[in-house]
Amino acid sequence: MAEVFNWQLGRDMQYPFEAPRPKRQIAWVFDTNKCIACQTCTVACKSTWTSGTGQEYMLWNNVETKPYGFFPQGWDVQLLDRLGVVKWDGDQTYQGQTIFESAPAGERVNGWLPMAQDWMHPNVGEDEPAGAVERGTYLDRLPHDTWFSYLARICNHCTYPACVAACPRQAIYKRPEDGIVLVDQSRCRGYQECVAACPYKKVMYNNETRVSEKCIACFPKIEQGYQPQCVTSCIGRIRIASFISGPDDLDPKRPVDFLVKVRKVALPLYPQAGTEPNVYYIPPIHAPREYLHQMFGPAVDEAIETYQNIKNDPELLGLMMLFGSTERIMHSFSVDGEIATGFDEQGEELVSVPLREPTFIREFFDDVHEAYLHNIT
Amino acid sequence: MTVEPGTDQAPTPVGRRGFLKAAGAVAASTAVATAIAARELTRPAPATHLVARRHGGELPGDPDDRAWSRGRPWAVPLMVQNMVPPHAPELAVTELQVRALHNGERIAFLVEWEDDDEDAVDAMARFRDAVAVQLPVDVAVIPGITMGALNQPVHIMQWRAAWQRDVDLGRQGVQEAFPNRFKDAPPEELMGEEAATQFYPAVVAKNPMARRDRTSPVEDLSAVGFGSLTAQDEQTATGRGVFERGWHVILSTPLAAGEHKTSLRPGVTTSVAFAVWDGGAGNRGSRKQWSNWTELELEG
Ligand code: SF4
Ligand code: SF4
Numbered sequence: 001m002a003e004v005f006n007w008q009l010g011r012d013m014q015y016p017f018e019a020p021r022p023k024r025q026i027a028w029v030f031d032t033n034k035c036i037a038c039q040t041c042t043v044a045c046k047s048t049w050t051s052g053t054g055q056e057y058m059l060w061n062n063v064e065t066k067p068y069g070f071f072p073q074g075w076d077v078q079l080l081d082r083l084g085v086v087k088w089d090g091d092q093t094y095q096g097q098t099i100f101e102s103a104p105a106g107e108r109v110n111g112w113l114p115m116a117q118d119w120m121h122p123n124v125g126e127d128e129p130a131g132a133v134e135r136g137t138y139l140d141r142l143p144h145d146t147w148f149s150y151l152a153r154i155c156n157h158c159t160y161p162a163c164v165a166a167c168p169r170q171a172i173y174k175r176p177e178d179g180i181v182l183v184d185q186s187r188c189r190g191y192q193e194c195v196a197a198c199p200y201k202k203v204m205y206n207n208e209t210r211v212s213e214k215c216i217a218c219f220p221k222i223e224q225g226y227q228p229q230c231v232t233s234c235i236g237r238i239r240i241a242s243f244i245s246g247p248d249d250l251d252p253k254r255p256v257d258f259l260v261k262v263r264k265v266a267l268p269l270y271p272q273a274g275t276e277p278n279v280y281y282i283p284p285i286h287a288p289r290e291y292l293h294q295m296f297g298p299a300v301d302e303a304i305e306t307y308q309n310i311k312n313d314p315e316l317l318g319l320m321m322l323f324g325s326t327e328r329i330m331h332s333f334s335v336d337g338e339i340a341t342g343f344d345e346q347g348e349e350l351v352s353v354p355l356r357e358p359t360f361i362r363e364f365f366d367d368v369h370e371a372y373l374h375n376i377t
Numbered sequence: 378m379t380v381e382p383g384t385d386q387a388p389t390p391v392g393r394r395g396f397l398k399a400a401g402a403v404a405a406s407t408a409v410a411t412a413i414a415a416r417e418l419t420r421p422a423p424a425t426h427l428v429a430r431r432h433g434g435e436l437p438g439d440p441d442d443r444a445w446s447r448g449r450p451w452a453v454p455l456m457v458q459n460m461v462p463p464h465a466p467e468l469a470v471t472e473l474q475v476r477a478l479h480n481g482e483r484i485a486f487l488v489e490w491e492d493d494d495e496d497a498v499d500a501m502a503r504f505r506d507a508v509a510v511q512l513p514v515d516v517a518v519i520p521g522i523t524m525g526a527l528n529q530p531v532h533i534m535q536w537r538a539a540w541q542r543d544v545d546l547g548r549q550g551v552q553e554a555f556p557n558r559f560k561d562a563p564p565e566e567l568m569g570e571e572a573a574t575q576f577y578p579a580v581v582a583k584n585p586m587a588r589r590d591r592t593s594p595v596e597d598l599s600a601v602g603f604g605s606l607t608a609q610d611e612q613t614a615t616g617r618g619v620f621e622r623g624w625h626v627i628l629s630t631p632l633a634a635g636e637h638k639t640s641l642r643p644g645v646t647t648s649v650a651f652a653v654w655d656g657g658a659g660n661r662g663s664r665k666q667w668s669n670w671t672e673l674e675l676e677g
Contacts, residue, residue, distance in 0.1 A: 052576030053563040054551045106464040113659075116501040116555070168463065168663045169604045186582035189606070190499065191662035193463060205501045207551035209579035209587035210539075 007247035008271040009094035025179035027244035044233035054208020060215035068125030072118035098274025113196035149284035155202040155215035156277030166197030199273035237324025253332040267296040426672035427451040429477035440625035448476030455666035465664040469655035485629035496656030497538035500554035504656035505539040512639040516647035540594040644677035
């Protein structure tokens with residue numbers, strides 16, 4: 001075991017080997033508040049990468065409804081069960097054990113292997129609220145009394161990947177040039193140790209080729225300066241993919257740095273697992289806080305407060321408006337007056353968007369059709 | 378590990394330290410000698426090591442072949458591989474019975490063990506039974522038990538029950554693992570075999586796991602230590618496994634098998650080691666039971 005620094009836990013942690021950070025790390029921010037669970041991302045991914053025989057239930061990207069949706073069945077409940085109640089020292093340091101530190105004797109990772117039937121219901125719990133909706137209920141406060149929320153998921157291309165740690169034959173590797181984690185399709189011998197180890201269950205076994213496969217972060221696109229398919233196809237414009245600085249660096253002009261480290265509105269999913277995931281989520285403002293605390297860690301309240309104040313925060317607003325506005329990777333952004341602009345790596349302008357789009361408000365009652373209108377903006 | 382009292386060759390527990398030491402020594406340890414001494418009291422003409430008898434003509438390809446009765450069975454005690462994680466929580470197979478024959482050109486091992494269930498399907502969270510024979514590349518050297526070491530390469534032949542099915546019944550895939558699954562038209566139906574290959578990344582990467590034209594259930598591999606197992610470029614191993622209240626598996630290789638492989642000859646004495654996996658117990662990869670090196674003599 002080696003000691004490595006996990007900034008999301010605010011402390012050093014045990015990892016099976018020295019794992020220097022990559023030269024650059026690709027990272028994502030997903031705004032859960034804007035996701036409509038249309039699954040366009042899921043379909044974009046599936047039709048690009050996993051339409052072969054043996055990949056029937058392989059969804060590198062999936063969108064599940066919390067609290068009752070899981071793919072595979074119960075993945076996060078299993079994780080929470082293994083790690084126990086989360087304890088943080090203030091908002092800073094994780095007090096519990098990670099999946100590496102709590103590995104039982106003879107194991108590298110504290111994991112579990114889902115059965116085939118656990119992968120069979122990708123849309124279980126879809127649109128199911130946490131509790132019964134009483135007749136006459138209406139939602140008049142935050143968080144909502146009755147709620148559900150969508151969680152879009154891909155491989156987190158973790159800084160300390162459990163899949164890499166678990167493979168006994170080094171068939172999984174993390175690329176130094178961009179931090180993308182890949183299963184070497186020529187070296188894997190189908191042991192499924194990675195499937196058991198990944199706390200997010202984002203490595204999947206191909207029943208036809210008998211080796212494991214996982215999200216490849218659309219690396220052929222990233223190599224050419226484009227964002228992955230799930231990002232560029234997103235109807236709700238909830239996603240952005242760009243590079244994040246290491247724990248000791250920060251550049252407020254970089255979109256992910258700004259969201260994760262400056263405004264701190266985007267948080268890692270189940271950071272207590274200890275893999276330092278690189279997909280960051282803006283938590284759903286309407287879900288109960290206790291639920292969100294166990295899911296995104298102790299910084300949830302602050303993140304939601306900052307997010308709710310967005311109309312008074314032109315920089316944050318401008319950046320959020322740039323989500324989904326270009327297929328290219330946005331390396332930096334700026335906000336000038338009412339206009340937000342994204343730039344490529346060379347500093348060339350990619351796209352400019354207004355902070356507020358013009359709106360037209362219709363009359364509530366339509367005289368022509370003699371009908372009340374639901375949607376008037 | 379489980380030690381069954383009363384058997385004439387109870388497996389002897391070897392600690393990690395002892396194991397490492399044994400890596401450089403012939404398997405004539407005191408413990409084994411004691412076991413042999415005990416057996417001498419009850420049986421005549423004890424075998425002291427595994428002997429590959431010389432056989433005239435073709436080596437038997439069927440585990441039922443009477444020719445195997447010429448080879449005296451050699452019991453190989455097994456223990457859980459627990460030098461590197463992950464390891465299996467408990468011993469699933471305690472002992473192998475091994476016989477060997479050679480005909481001056483090839484050597485064949487018949488490896489048998491008891492198993493209640495035939496695990497021959499490779500699928501999600503389902504693992505297959507398997508067995509491996511390990512030989513030093515340089516027959517004069519006893520490499521580390523750690524699947525060889527740098528400068529001490531080993532030649533490994535692995536047989537898997539799932540590969541036996543591929544050979545016997547044709548390539549097994551998702552259709553056989555999940556016969557009732559819902560399926561669309563597979564890519565090969567829409568665009569032909571060749572163009573459809575792009576939908577099978579491991580096939581494109583030429584991963585032997587994904588082979589669609591398997592002709593032998595045994596794979597030739599080489600290793601220079603844990604985690605280094607690599608398929609040999611040239612595949613020359615053959616074999617056949619039959620399940621009947623346990624596995625009866627033949628693994629065979631040419632004596633002079635080529636580069637990075639074993640180079641045996643009649644009259645030579647070297648070492649051999651075994652590993653076995655019980656798929657039903659979740660065994661795969663390093664979750665296995667293995668033996669120490671045992672002496673192997675090829676009749677002149
Ligand atoms: S999310 Fe899972 S599969 Fe992806 S890098 Fe992390 S541990 Fe590996
Ligand atoms: S495409 Fe976007 S909005 Fe639609 S489900 Fe995926 S993440 Fe959510």
